Amino acid sequence: EPEVTQTPSHQVTQMGQEVILRCVPISNHLYFYWYRQILGQKVEFLVSFYNNEISEKSEIFDDQFSVERPDGSNFTLKIRSTKLEDSAMYFCASTSDGTGELFFGEGSRLTVL
Amino acid sequence: EDQVTQSPEALRLQEGESSSLNCSYTVSGLRGLFWYRQDPGKGPEFLFTLYSAGEEKEKERLKATLTKKESFLHITAPKPEDSATYLCAVRDGGTSYGKLTFGQGTILTVHP
Structure with missing residues (x-):
């Protein structure tokens, strides 16, 4: 069964450092998203991406966040300068329709120290 | 602003003891109400979509229903493997596809 894969599963970083979280969506899907969940809180929408641009x-x-689809398979989330509150x-x-x-x-669990 | 409130926060059932989870919502122009299941340390897994009041969907021991203000997830004769967090989410008419507003979830524990 096709699945969305994410790497890394867990990343620990120091405050102020840049992190890139990677995703391989399902191959025939066209719409891509990032959500986050702070421990004990709701799942929150961050961004949607379609046709090579943020929708x-x-x-x-x-401005600390950016997304990119650098090739036909990967979808990345970059946080330029991490803060403690980015821990989540x-x-x-992804979806096809x-x-x-x-x-x-x-x-991907991100821990910012 | 869309709001989704789920109750109860946690529910403990004995195997075979049927019950219901509630999701109350406030949204401008509902374009779908979604139920997801989330196991610990995992991403949400899609269960159902409901679009209009009166609609019902079923899958194994689960049945989802929708009114104009709330949705129920009915669990009939649950088994321990049904233990998970059940999330409700809505999409409104003014947002892009796939932007969902989630509730905080109901943690369901089914004891054998």
Whole structure:
């Protein structure tokens, strides 16, 4: 069964450092997303990406965040200068038809010290 | 702003003891209400989409229903493997496809 894969599963970084979280969406999907979940809190939308551009982003997704689809298979989330409050589980998701029936990866846990 | 509230926060059931989870929502122009299941340390797994009041969807021991203000996830004769966090989410008419607003979830524990 096709699945969304994310790497790394866990990353520990120092405050102020740059991190890149990587995702390989399901191969025939066209819509890509990043969500995050701070421990004990709700799953929150960060950004949606379609046709090689951001289609919508939340207030959380400020200038410190960027997304990229560098090739035909990868989808990345970059945080330029991490803050303590960026510590969370980051989920990549994809869908073929833009509905809310999202396929989520298993997440990348980011710990900022 | 879309709001989704789920209750109860946690629910403990004995195997075979049926119950319901609630999701109340406030949204401008509902374009879908979604139920997901999340196991510890994993990403959410899609269960159901409901679009209009009166709609029902079923999958094994789960049935989701929708009214104009809330949705219920009914669990019939649950088994221990149904233990998980169940998430409700909505998409409104003013957002891009796939932007969902999630509730905080109901943690379901089914004891054998």
